[in-house]
Amino acid sequence: MSFDALQEKIIACKNPTVVGLDPKPEYVPPHIRKACYEQYGETLEGAAEALYRFNCGLMDALCELVPAVKPQSAYYERLGWRGMEALERTIRYAKEKGFFVIADIKRGDIGSTAEAYADGWLGTTRVGEQDLSVFDADCVTLNGYMGGDSVNPFLKVCKQTDKCTFSLVKTSNPGSGELQNVTAGAGDTVYGLMADLIEKWGAGTEGKYGYTMAGAVAGATHPDELKQIRARMPHTFLLVPGYGAQGGTAEDVQYAFQAKGRGAIVNSSRGIICAWQKTGKDGADYQEAARNAAIAMRDDICRFITIE
Numbered sequence: 001m002s003f004d005a006l007q008e009k010i011i012a013c014k015n016p017t018v019v020g021l022d023p024k025p026e027y028v029p030p031h032i033r034k035a036c037y038e039q040y041g042e043t044l045e046g047a048a049e050a051l052y053r054f055n056c057g058l059m060d061a062l063c064e065l066v067p068a069v070k071p072q073s074a075y076y077e078r079l080g081w082r083g084m085e086a087l088e089r090t091i092r093y094a095k096e097k098g099f100f101v102i103a104d105i106k107r108g109d110i111g112s113t114a115e116a117y118a119d120g121w122l123g124t125t126r127v128g129e130q131d132l133s134v135f136d137a138d139c140v141t142l143n144g145y146m147g148g149d150s151v152n153p154f155l156k157v158c159k160q161t162d163k164c165t166f167s168l169v170k171t172s173n174p175g176s177g178e179l180q181n182v183t184a185g186a187g188d189t190v191y192g193l194m195a196d197l198i199e200k201w202g203a204g205t206e207g208k209y210g211y212t213m214a215g216a217v218a219g220a221t222h223p224d225e226l227k228q229i230r231a232r233m234p235h236t237f238l239l240v241p242g243y244g245a246q247g248g249t250a251e252d253v254q255y256a257f258q259a260k261g262r263g264a265i266v267n268s269s270r271g272i273i274c275a276w277q278k279t280g281k282d283g284a285d286y287q288e289a290a291r292n293a294a295i296a297m298r299d300d301i302c303r304f305i306t307i308e
């Protein structure tokens with residue numbers, strides 16, 4: 001699904017946010033963990049099953065409210081193939097529940113390897129006479145700092161499948177400026193050049209809302225840069241992580257949006273999935289806590305923008 005589909009889901013939910021499914025076993029409420037460990041032991045298999053059940057419970061609670069989920073692959077990779085199986089099942093369940101699925105993989109590699117990633121995450125893998133779909137996410141995150149030939153294979157698959165990508169421009173982490181803010185060209189910055197490249201890579205793939213298939217990541221924790229990136233990338237849909245746990249605020253993220261509250265989606269992971277840890281009910285209320293946190297985030301951001 002392209003950014004048209006994401007924008008439509010955002011408009012339908014009147015909610016420009018994405019919940020990051022970034023679970024560690026200790027983020028899973030004790031009653032779910034206990035049931036999985038009783039069944040599978042304290043094993044990687046038990047932990048992977050606990051993540052999957054937790055994700056499903058979260059998605060059941062959030063599917064009417066939130067348009068998209070963003071599972072971050074690292075939290076599944078750290079459990080090996082069982083974790084990757086939990087991720088594959090999570091993506092399948094998310095799609096059944098109607099979520100737009102952003103697989104947060106931040107890949108970047110030479111063209112031939114990028115083609116293989118694109119097949120597995122967005123397209124299909126050829127096996128004998130068959131083209132088999134694998135993870136089948138709607139969108140992926142990419143690290144395009146290796147250049148256009150590392151992103152183009154993904155865009156090629158996106159054109160065939162009507163999907164889309166988000167490439168890093170200015171990341172939310174404290175060290176992002178070490179390279180991204182270095183002066184480059186005539187008074188420009190490295191992240192500024194990356195912004196221009198992404199607009200160029202995506203040109204010609206604009207959908208009905210005017211956004212190309214090549215989206216960009218700009219962190220909520222750097223509002224001045226976010227404002228500049230928004231102005232410099234008029235045809236680019238933005239993913240804005242860093243709200244909540246990393247300190248980004250609704251005031252900061254307002255700069256990511258264009259007219260009618262369009263063109264951006266703000267992520268929160270720990271702020272939503274760990275909300276139960278603050279209610280003092282030992283996780284029995286994790287679904288309600290996630291829902292309340294998601295509503296609070298939506299309302300907080302919608303103080304500054306109106307979605308039409």
Ligand SMILES: O=C(O)c1cc(=O)[nH]c(=O)n1[C@@H]1O[C@H](COP(=O)(O)O)[C@@H](O)[C@H]1O
Nearest residue numbers: 020072141171172219241245246268269270
């Ligand atoms: O691409 C991302 O999603 C991403 C880019 C970035 O610059 N900063 C960033 O935090 N992220 C991801 O966004 C999520 C943030 O999680 P919380 O800080 O718990 O809300 C994690 O999955 C990060 O990997």
